[in-house]
Amino acid sequence: MRGASSAKWVAGAIVIALAATACGGGDDDGGSKGSGKAGGTFRMGITEPVAIDPYNAQESEGTLVTDNLFTGLYEPTADGKVDAALATSKKVSKDGKTWTFTIKKGTKFSNGEAVDAESFIRGWNRVAVKTAASDVAYHMAGIAGFADAQSGKATTMSGLSAPDPYTLQVKLSAPDFEFYIKTTHTVFSPVPKVAGDAKNKAYNEAPIGNGPFKMQGKWEHNKSITLVRNDDYGLTKAHLDKVQIDILNSANGVTLEYQGFESGQYDWARMPTPQLPAAKAKYDPQGEWIQQDMSGMNYLMPITDNGPLKNVKAREAVSYAIDRDAIIKGVFQGMYTKSTTILPPSFTDVYQKDLCTSCIKQDKAKAKQLAAEGGLKPGTTIEIAYNTGAGHEEWVQAVKQQVEDVLGVKVKSTGKPFAELLADQQKPGATGMYRFAWGADYPTPDNFLYPLLDTASINKDANGKVTGDNRARYSNKKFDDLLSQARGTEDQAGRNAIYKQAEKVALDDMALIPLWNRTQLRLANTKKYAGLKMDFHEDPNLAEISMK
Template identity: 35%
Template sequence: MRKGKAALILAVFVALTVGLAMIFAGCGEKKEEPKEEKKKGGTFNYCLVSDPVSLDPAQLQESQGIEVGKQIFDGLMDNDPETMELVPAMAESYEVNDDATVFTFKLKKGVKFHNGRECTAEDFVYSWNRVCDPDTASEVSYHMSAIKGYDEVTGGTAETLEGVKAIDDYTLEVTLSYPYADFVYHTAHPVFSPIPKEVVEEYGSENFSEHPVGTGPFVFKEWVHEQQITVDKNPDYYGEEPYLDGVVFKVYQDEETAYQDFKAGALDDAQVPQGQFKAAEEEYGERAIFKAMLGIYYYGFNMNTAPWKDSKDLRQAFNYAVDRQTLCDVVMEGQRIPATGIVPPGIPGYQPNAMEYKYDPDKAKELLEKAGFPGGQGLPQLTLGYNTGVGHDTIAQFIQGNLKDVGVNFNIEGYEWGTYLDLIQGEQVTFFRLGWLADYPIMDNFLYPLFYSENAGIDNMSQYKNEEVDKLLLEARSTIDEDERIELYRKAEKIILDDAPIMPLMFYKTSRVYSDKVGGYMRTPDDLTPLELVYFKE
């Protein structure tokens, strides 16, 4: 690797990670924490609201699965839990060629799978090819779409990714189809985690989720669906040994029941239910965590179906009808941030005024009339769908009231999480609630998954397709200069917002409490808890 342009890429990477560190470090000086004994042992009872869809890295796309999966699986890189800075995990180091098309990773030696076998570069080759195999039907394979040969493998005309090679046991070479300096961020996503081929062959690819084996800090033990998932400490972990003996992820169907169990001592942490944020702050003090996350809460419209597909004016009218400030200040007790676009604060390139949709009922009425639905007349019967158990009904009722004020009436209906996702993807629920938390802290992660045409029906649940946006997103990916790259993403975001395939409502804050018996507990900017850092005080 010559130092010219590669040095530039490194400089951009350093600038980005330093910037993120400053953003998440806070404004004041860090307090000196009193030293306390970090006891080894004990089982942490973790609150999980709804059962994961899968524990297979090839299928990890929703929060519940990722919360558990990140404890079982590691990858080449990871994000610092406080700053989101990119840090090595199984990679010892990596190099990038001059035009950001070839990434060479040196692997740490002696990293073992939970079945005791050493993990090598060939395991990454196997695992990434499996993700892209059409038979796997991965809904998150698009994270690998920049890799050379991706289209051929996912399209069924090739069996292996041309761009992924094991040079030797500890050297993995990844060649891309186009320059993409930010590709290394993708490798922190759990879909890139290696898994042992022999375990997949033993249980069958479709059953690997029930017998997951990785290289992470905890070893899978048992999954009793709709009840709990148990993991034990990995005694051979290549990183810092976890303090805990194990974790039991207790599955609940609603936040309120889980919160009451936390109060009774049956859980060591819990999500704070909506409407109890202020009370939790008063009761638990510093053990009530409310801080900004890298995520957005939104309502989406299915762009393949009427009335949404036929009228941008209608979709814009819905956006103008919503009072985001009151939603955040009153309904959410000040524990959410009104959305100003798609990309949240904390992501380099964030635009404070990306969208034009201020609360303006008169503008909403004007657009409804322009769309051919004066005062809401002529609209078909509409139903907003949401997943139950986590307070989305209260938000839906507030939005329902906002729209009623401009003449639009719609029903609301809740569903169990897994069923709900199936209904959205099956285009049976066409007006829906969803959220998105960062997989990695770059604009691409909010725009490419949710709005690139080829991701329609996967994470692009709105089925949004715009050739100009596609072109801008691909051009941004292949632009090495960070300022130029960000400007392209900003242009794409503006176009998407004007097209209004979604209603951006709020930027997330975490709302979690934890027991006074534990230390080392934290929530990351992508709303996870690194359980390998948690310990019992006594």
Template identity: 35%
Template sequence: MKIRRIASVTASVAAFALVMTACSSGGGNGAEASDSPAAEATGGSFSMYIGEPENPLVPGNTAESEGHQILSGLFTGLVTYGPKTELTWDGVAESMESSDSINWTVKLKDGWTFQDGTPVDAESFVDAWNYTAYSPNGYTNSGFFSNIVGYGDLQAPLGADGKPTGDPAAKEMSGLKVVDPQTFTVELTGPFAQFPITTGYTAFFPLPKAFFADPVAYGKKPIGNGPLQAETEMVPGQGITLARYDDYKGTNKAHADTVEMRVYTDVNTAYLDVQNGSLDIVDTIPPDAITTAPDEFGDRYQEFPSSSFTYMGIPLYQPRFQDKRVRQALSEAIDREAITKAIFNGTREPATDAIAPVVDGYREDACKYCTLDVEDANKKLDEAGFDRSQPIELWFNAGAGHDAWVEAVGNQFKKNLGVDFVLKGDLQFDQYLPLSEEKGFTGPFRLGWSMDYPSPQNYLEPLHSTKAFPPAGSNRAFYSSPEFEDLVKQGNEASSNEDAIKAYQQADDVLLEDMPIIPMFFGLTQTVNSERITHVNVDAFTTVDLAAVEVVNP
């Protein structure tokens, strides 16, 4: 989330390959690539920490990091992304061509199969996309298909209360057509030159016929087309074991025999298990271990550039936070620099934009309300008539190391604004996200975002547009702005990279004035691993490359 067949892509798409310049800063453990992406299997088994996925393991309904980490080993999309997140053609697509950036022809490579031996063909993509887009299915990634002609016909009509009042007009998008087993076409509602870049994301993965026969069973033990296959069912609270798929057609073949993805409710417990050698990989370092991990683990501690963006969402459905001056004031009352130094030992960067530094379009200090200004914050609260006698409830998911910094935010509200706070951090991730979809938060809530594809657009439309309201997307603040959406649309339809970025930045300005979220930090991915394994690498999407990991003396 690699441009080899650049001749197969239109010039406009090539211009939109928004390339990042980041590379691993870790030591010898993960900095070296394997001898060959298609190296022979080395055998053995290793284990990795994950949190509980929100939903069953279906690509169209997975929009969070824990499920994505598993699916990244089970699936390969139409395109892939290289070490600098450049678009490459090591996936299923032979080419994607368009003369107008509206009508696209997608040709697939021969020979790709799912792990049950059935072919990965045009129908497996078209059927998967239609199923994900069909609103009665309630899939989280539905909104990613909203620019395909006919998407609206798959959405159930809504009543005044926002609830469905009937069935959609259709079950298939008219903009998707299977031409032959290796070819399908996509008609978009308007020009979108970045379309090929988006299709490496989880939402666009194919599905085999076995899924449609029994979606519930499939979600427990998915059948994909990637370098690893599900050996066991996913057991809530425990995890899933993946095994090497020897007939994988891609280049990034798995080295180990099996991978145990172990669910932990507390990252501190996982960290202790890596310390004592009973777990092999943790990709989230607890804040209180950040200063000691480098010395303790040596070259088995690594830092990787990341697209991660941490923010506090504001529940705009709560009357208390509907005045933007209140949201601006809360942001101005936070000393991000002090928090990054005291709690993260300088391993986070205070966020002053809603677009991460690793993508083209980022601007330093784009957010005028993201620096400490206690005087102006208090003035804004007074102008808005904010009731300071009632504490602010601060939400975060349990067991992931967020307690200390969210409490620090609360203490700054108390000190700088005279408003007390209550910590609401008792829910595990798989409980926390559904509550956000149900408009259940009573105050600012912690969330993070890592890009799905390398574009500033991915930090805007999938997070803040009305089409991204849950359950179809990730707009958990339920922010709505016609001005913002019009500017994003202009960026989507721009004919040059320069014009697109200009429009996206203007949309970013609207967002940062309205403040439906409070930008907090940009981050690094920090990992530690046991002595049993090597070649632990994390991409800018914060995903560990499971296939690349090698077991020492298996």
């Protein structure tokens, strides 16, 4: 997931707020989660999402809404496990290519339509077709027939079938013993018949789902989104009556969140980076400060097929030129830790500390040497683009100054609204580097390595626009082959060993430039609400919050 997650995964998800296996079904007792009191309107602010329809929900803002409107086969828990939601059982063939899921009977969409196997098939095909132009369709790439749907040769995926109304069978084009984990992504949501195709504007702006909440009215762009409790939810019902989400100006969204919390307008907030020490000092003693290490990572994303960073040595030069320790101390007040890997340290079984040698310590001499060897001449202009309103200005300026001072290049820093930044990354001929963050949509290393770095995740259209998440345009057959090998390995330890090899290949190519690991910081109104914490996607756990 853009920023924006085996045994010991810690929760992971999306954008850092710097100054986005069980087999039983869920509870069906008709009650609310936990023992808290029902009622209340939970208030918070976000910036404008890219989408709230599951066919293209992709960053923290959109995922927050979509995840509460829809329920799929499996759900990730806050600590990175995978629990069954609508799947009451799963079975995989010995060759890892056929999965069979039994779906809980008796649940329905908020319009009264039954949720069955055809609902899932409908939702998945709606995403995969070429006309959808979904940025997150690649999560389905392993399903047989996906390539034909993406190319326009077919309108459905041949690998999906329903042997009976509540049995979903999925045939894959290659073995994948972790496929069920991928179904925790909102792109695998079921949809009702009224959803139509992905370009159904009425549904895009007021999705009808089967989750713990439903829309009240429609998405008022750049203004608000309102959710209300779905009292017909087929699993354990939420407590909150309503969630009021204000859509804030992207130029200063985090500042407005913080001010809103201070004034009592909001019950959840991120903070501008310069305010972190004061906010911690004030709210930590009151029990309203949340600080949690997550499975997200922060990088600079270099465009690897065009421009001044096309050469691997030029990318290494930039990495060596950055003094991560100085930025963490000066900008982040010591609240973060530097990254030396692509995969987060919370992925303990695959973590390879200091795999990125250029990330360990600034080395000016090495940076200059590599810049010369990589054709990065003094005076060259490199653009670094970042999203405004999320507190990135301070550290971006620090990186800009360091790279300019060490390499003698000119770094042009450009701030853009988040949706515009994401669109800019996709453009044909993109160049330079981008502020980039990622947290796992589902808890497996595959969800970092495949979407960000596999050739299949570039997904260029006829005009050269990238519609996948490999926006660095990184392509290495050895890396791709290792990921395919990992997916086809049934043994977890064996998969982990291959993931480690793949990560090393990518870092040898400096496909991404690691910066710092993700520690998420939030303010939460624990005086009024009980059970308030960060979920897997680093959002408030809306379906579990109750009044005190």
